Amino acid sequence: MGWIKQIITTSIGKKSVMAVTGTGLIIFLFFHLVGNSMIFLGRDMFNAYAENLHRLDFAVKVFEIGLLILFLIHILFATLLFIENLGSRPQRYAVKKDTRRTWGSKTMPYTGATILVFLVVHLINFHFTDSNLTLSELVRSVLTQPYYAALYIICLLALALHISHGIWSLCQTLGINQPKYNKLLESGARSLSIAVGAVFILIPLLALFYSNFLL
């Protein structure tokens, strides 16, 4: 299996790993989004969704481990690429202007790091908690606290920014670039990241400003 090592240590190999794991994470994000959207259907629907999900105990465990591996690989390779790229231009330019970089692409490592912090907080809040509250109560208990809500909003903005470049970028890395579809691909990626950001951010916003949220 030496060839695998050989391939993933090349620059394109590393980028492809980022793209593949990124794809996995975005798929997860999509399902997470759909799941979380249950919140808008009211407390009971939301709690029922959570309970039904947890009934698939074994599958959830497997899924979680898979997800953890994806995250770890994505983070490991990102760090590796970040450190390598730092060394690629030892002497910086005195003046350098950007032309086609976007806020998304420029901030990838930083939004990535923000997402990592968010992940830890998010897991502590909702996963590694031994409270007996129902999920809806848990959400309320966390997100009605202004500091948490603000943190969630900022981190979710970072997430939206991250995938705004990430989705298009992973296609490019995997070789998907065809003039006929590029416009569609770009606007699709942009819309998706806006949708993801908007829906997720709506939750802390509601928690913060709608006092009857999940009651």
Add this chain to the structure above:
Amino acid sequence: MKLINLIVKVWRQENETSSGSFQTLKSGPISTDMSFLEMLDVLNEKLAKVGKEPIAFDHDCREGICGMCGAVVNGHAHGPENETTLCQLHMRHFNDGDTLVIEPFRARAFKVVKDLVVDRSALDSIIAEGGYVSVNTGGAPDGNAVPIPQDTAEQALDASACIGCGACVAACPNASAMLFVGAKVSQYALLPQGQPESARRALDMVRKMDESGFGNCGNERECEAACPKGISIRNIARLNREFIKAAIISYEK
């Protein structure tokens, strides 16, 4: 024709090992019809006349095709004009009183040799790994033996228009050479003549690119914006495809 006066802040560096610094010069009256390099010529004549050493810069054809010239002007590789090499940039795009900051192309893989002159031999060594079709002279079949669709030939030409100037590397936030490699790999990936070696070519050229100290592509698109020949990052996507295909499907290692 108009005359303008400029303040020129130019990078001066004695040799590869010395540390350089900016030198600030007054251009004196510069005709707006001059090319950027002619402006440097005028500065150099002035420097020489007062016994100072002229600014070293690479240049040759001065018609935008040899790829020898290049510097970063006010933060843009080859200056602010689109699809224009430094030698084809004209002074009419600047205004009286402007300050020009001129720096060499910077990358770990491109050492500064002197002032604005950099060593781009890393690009040649990547080509040596497979930027060709391995066919000896003599014995080639008739030129029309293998038809090539017009569109394919045009796309191959879009890619092979690369002049190897290194502006893509200079402009890339990560000093990556993916556009350069992508353009060459694409040319042969598109043409039937390039097929037999396509897997080997993609693997070897990418390996050499990594060894040479270039950074990783971040899909930031700065390279295609700086490219004086307008080469699209579509070619990078094609390189990625070729590489992944070679790595996973082919028998090559």
Add this chain to the structure above:
Amino acid sequence: MKLDAKIPEGPLTEKWDRHRFNSKLVNPANKRKYDIIVVGTGLAGASAAASLAELGYNVKSFCIQDSPRRAHSIAAQGGINAAKNYQNDGDSIFRLFYDTIKGGDFRAREANVYRLAQISNNIIDQCVAQGVPFAREYGGQLANRSFGGAQVSRTFYARGQTGQQLLLGAYGALMRQVKEGKVTLYPRREMMELVVIDGSAKGIVTRNLLNGQLETYAAHAVVLATGGYGNVYFLSTNAMASNVTATWRAHKQGACFANPCFVQIHPTCIPVHGDYQSKLTLMSESLRNDGRVWVPHNADDKRDPSQIPEAERDYYLEKKYPSFGNLVPRDVASRNAKEQCDAGKGVGETGLAVYLDFAEAIQRDGESVISQKYGNLFQMYEKITGQDPMHVPMKIYPAVHYTMGGLWVDYNLMTTVPGLFALGEANFSDHGANRLGASALMQGLADGYFVIPATIAGYLAETDMDRPDTDSPEFKEAEQKTEAKITRLLSINGKRTIDDFHRELGLLMWDSCGMARNEQGLQDALKKLPGIKEEFWNNVLVPGTGEQLNQSLERAGRVADFIEFSELMVLDALDRKESCGCHLREESQTEENEALRDDKNYSYVSVWDYGGENKKPTLHKENLVFENVQLSQRSYK
């Protein structure tokens, strides 16, 4: 000295075959025992180095740029000719041969030109196999266009980048051999001296441009593919580093120089706009298909072109050549433009330009049709001049473009120094007194890919296999000579810059030894040149030191050689008292002021033998024999 062109016996069509059969071969196992130096990496140099290495020779390849891919062949736009007859329009090897001989005004060798036409077809095949993306028809077949007045479509092209694409093909082949270890690359090296041992070329001295080190390299044979000398005129369409140094220094070591006064001048270049200008840019001649050339009727008319009424415009080409009009050949168009400007009717700030006006064509066909035809050329013009030819008449002026003269070579491309070969523009062999459009690329690649690999074996097979040694006194002497010259240049510390001298030289040569020459002007130039040389060596200012990258020093060396070489050009022009090919000798005109060739007295190649420092060179003549073509005079009335 006896010149032997070594033209093979037999009918024209069989000479090359017979020659290859009769030549000695080098045993495949022995090829690796021979070292060959190739100087220059343009089409001729890169293709030669690659092909020789493929055969098994050890090749050392030198170039002046930082990469072999940047040689000036890259700037050729138009295309490459081949006698494929893909268009079924009556082309043949013989027709390409005939067109080339006739285009060269019957001053080239039949056997060489025929071989060139034969090989032209192999070149296209070879380049296609290398993955050169030539233009294609919808059906996938190679596309052709007609070029340079040819009546058949035989030019293969890749947009306006044919030279670039062909060079990148040759460069790829070269880099493949670098990878194989058969070629060692020496970039950023300038050849300073040829080393001749016991009468044969055995090596070179180079200067490493990065650190100023002089280096010596020995080999069994030396191949020069160092291009032309158009930069003698200071302003030309050549790249800035193109120079005569390598061929000139070889000439001083015994290689005879042929036809140095044959220079091609291209009529449609973007004119000079100031004395700071460093180079001229060529635009395709196709512009003359729709543009009308004119100047104001009256000298010193400084009005804006839009203010000059129709009646006060002089469409001098249409008036003088009613049947060909604006489409007269390059030399006629160039000469007439210069005549108008010399008469004070030139336009623009410098007065060195004529108008090329598209107004009528735009009125006739509409802007969109004209833009479709010439859009990219108009853009290029606007990029450089800031004016849009759709609304303001274009300004054009002739510029030096290509030099037909070069080192004299025999049929094997060997110079008069055994073991020294010259290829491409560096030799004189195929274009006579004028080169056809799209033929330079053809010749460079023919020499490199197909001729030299076959002919060099004949020489090597008769050469001692022992590797020459750079420790020998000849190498040391050559190195010291170079060293002394560099030291002297750096120690002058005078008042005038190098470009200043170069400009003065260029102007003198342009005026006296350009497209029209006369006895008086040439004699005057001959008197002035020693003065320029004298002042150069006493008053030039070369800043910096010799132990580092010093671009001023590089230029100083080249200009010094241009000054010496100019004298030879003028001598050659003086000797040739006929009008021929690219230029008019004013004493030799028809009653209608057209060029008059003199086949009776000048049907020869002028071959100049170096006489020594400050001595007159000796002229040898290689008489040209035409057995397969009928000599004819041109007429464009």
